[in-house]
Amino acid sequence: MAAIQPLPLPTTSSLGTLTHQSLSVPPIPRRLPQPALRFRRHLVECITHRPEISGAGCSFFHGAVGPSLADWKSTCAILSAVGRGEVDNHHHEANPVPAVVNGHESAAAATLDVVQLPRPLTIADLAPTPMHGSRLRVAYQGVPGAYSEAAAGKAYPECEAIPCDQFETAFQALQLWIADRAVLPVENSLGGSIHRNYDLLLRHHLHIVGEVQLPVHHCLMALPGVRRECLTRVLSHPQALAQCELTLSGMGLNVSREAFPDTAGAAECVAANGLRDAAAIASARAAELYGLEVLADGIQDDPSNVTRFVMLSREPIIPRTDRPFKTSIVFAQDGEGTSVLFKVLSAFAFRNISLTKIESRPHRNRPIRIVDEADGGTAKHFDYMFYVDFQASLAEARAQNALGEVQEFTSFLRVLGSYPMDMTPWPRAHNDDDGADHASNLSSQSR
Numbered sequence: 135m136a137a138i139q140p141l142p143l144p145t146t147s148s149l150g151t152l153t154h155q156s157l158s159v160p161p162i163p164r165r166l167p168q169p170a171l172r173f174r175r176h177l178v179e180c181i182t183h184r185p186e187i188s189g190a191g192c193s194f195f196h197g198a199v200g201p202s203l204a205d206w207k208s209t210c211a212i213l214s215a216v217g218r219g220e221v222d223n224h225h226h227e228a229n230p231v232p233a234v235v236n237g238h239e240s241a242a243a244a245t246l247d248v249v250q251l252p253r254p255l256t257i258a259d260l261a262p263t264p265m266h267g268s269r270l271r272v273a274y275q276g277v278p279g280a281y282s283e284a285a286a287g288k289a290y291p292e293c294e295a296i297p298c299d300q301f302e303t304a305f306q307a308l309q310l311w312i313a314d315r316a317v318l319p320v321e322n323s324l325g326g327s328i329h330r331n332y333d334l335l336l337r338h339h340l341h342i343v344g345e346v347q348l349p350v351h352h353c354l355m356a357l358p359g360v361r362r363e364c365l366t367r368v369l370s371h372p373q374a375l376a377q378c379e380l381t382l383s384g385m386g387l388n389v390s391r392e393a394f395p396d397t398a399g400a401a402e403c404v405a406a407n408g409l410r411d412a413a414a415i416a417s418a419r420a421a422e423l424y425g426l427e428v429l430a431d432g433i434q435d436d437p438s439n440v441t442r443f444v445m446l447s448r449e450p451i452i453p454r455t456d457r458p459f460k461t462s463i464v465f466a467q468d469g470e471g472t473s474v475l476f477k478v479l480s481a482f483a484f485r486n487i488s489l490t491k492i493e494s495r496p497h498r499n500r501p502i503r504i505v506d507e508a509d510g511g512t513a514k515h516f517d518y519m520f521y522v523d524f525q526a527s528l529a530e531a532r533a534q535n536a537l538g539e540v541q542e543f544t545s546f547l548r549v550l551g552s553y554p555m556d557m558t559p560w561p562r563a564h565n566d567d568d569g570a571d572h573a574s575n576l577s578s579q580s581r
């Protein structure tokens with residue numbers, strides 16, 4: 135039987151972040167080990183069995199990262215060493231441990247040179263809760279210091295936050311049991327909807343089990359000692375750049391805007407590359423983590439800037455009626471023009487069910503419908519998928535009746551989840567009601 139060698143972990147600019155590539159596992163032959171499988175086995179083992187990786191002091195799969203850039207880098211060094219087999223690899227060579235995720239043998243077990251016979255299910259296989267430890271593993275997009283990491287911590291206090299390079303990676307990590315939950319942004323009060331996640335929600339069969347609303351408070355940060363006059367560019371997530379556009383222009387900076395996959399990644403880039411002409415827009419925590427100095431605090435165009443995140447799970451929760459619930463659905467219209475939409479919306483209006491959100495996305499399987507076929511099909515209608523959030527629990531008869539009616543008018547209807555509303559009281563900003571105060575406070579901080 136061939137000995138299984140540890141594989142290097144993926145190297146990206148943000149070491150330790152799950153990448154989309156690292157999750158794609160090719161089809162499994164019956165006997166031959168494959169690099170991707172060995173990597174996945176190694177990755178799964180990192181998460182489940184290796185105290186030096188998953189324990190305290192290592193931030194690879196954790197929300198809790200040491201306070202400084204040095205902590206983060208030493209973590210990366212440990213991980214690279216583990217990847218190269220420099221740390222504790224006797225364990226791998228002599229006695230390969232079957233990779234197990236939540237009580238299931240992972241696909242990596244198929245690499246062993248033995249015939250795999252089906253084994254009977256045990257009670258442990260049926261348990262929906264994690265079997266690997268007490269902490270829930272929550273996938274988010276970005277690197278430590280990203281707002282999404284904070285949202286994961288708000289949604290699941292004490293969780294292990296797993297950084298992922300793309301939204302798609304976070305969906306996959308959950309689907310492949312590498313994570314137990316995912317927390318992903320869907321809309322921002324200034325920037326609007328995060329369309330990519332709406333499309334991904336439709337493509338994956340996961341369930342919304344909750345929501346969190348996170349106040350987003352942006353800082354402009356640069357290397358210590360860099361002055362505002364030296365800046366020629368500002369790096370950040372496009373949403374963050376959009377949320378600060380007016381303020382940035384008002385600050386009189388002559389800077390280009392450069393998009394990054396996440397705000398904390400932009401801060402890390404400024405720090406790691408010693409960029410003295412660049413600033414990043416990110417959280418105060420990112421400034422602290424990557425050793426940057428805050429030049430201006432609270433630069434979002436609206437002091438009560440907030441991003442709404444959804445919490446995803448492989449299993450739905452059972453809807454209840456003892457507290458306010460929201461239900462999210464997606465449907466395709468099945469008829470001409472806007473009358474279908476009118477009928478669908480009236481199903482909710484007649485039952486006094488409030489809608490909290492409506493979003494339309496191109497119907498990817500049928501983006502355009504030709505009408506007027508008799509005349510050679512001149513007129514084209516764009517076809518859409520509609521996403522609607524309404525304020526009721528699926529356990530309520532009025533919600534069930536409304537959906538029954540919606541089904542009559544639509545060709546496709548899916549419930550994405552019925553989940554408790556985030557009812558956390560809104561923290562009132564000290565200068566909430568006075569935009570002028572906000573502006574003057576800003577300029578004094580940024581001097």
Ligand SMILES: O=C(O)C(=O)C[C@]1(C(=O)O)C=C[C@@H](O)C=C1
Nearest residue numbers: 280281282319371373396397441
């Ligand atoms: O870049 C980050 O820090 C993120 O968590 C992503 C994200 C987003 O996708 O909207 C989340 C919250 C803020 O609205 C800005 C960016």
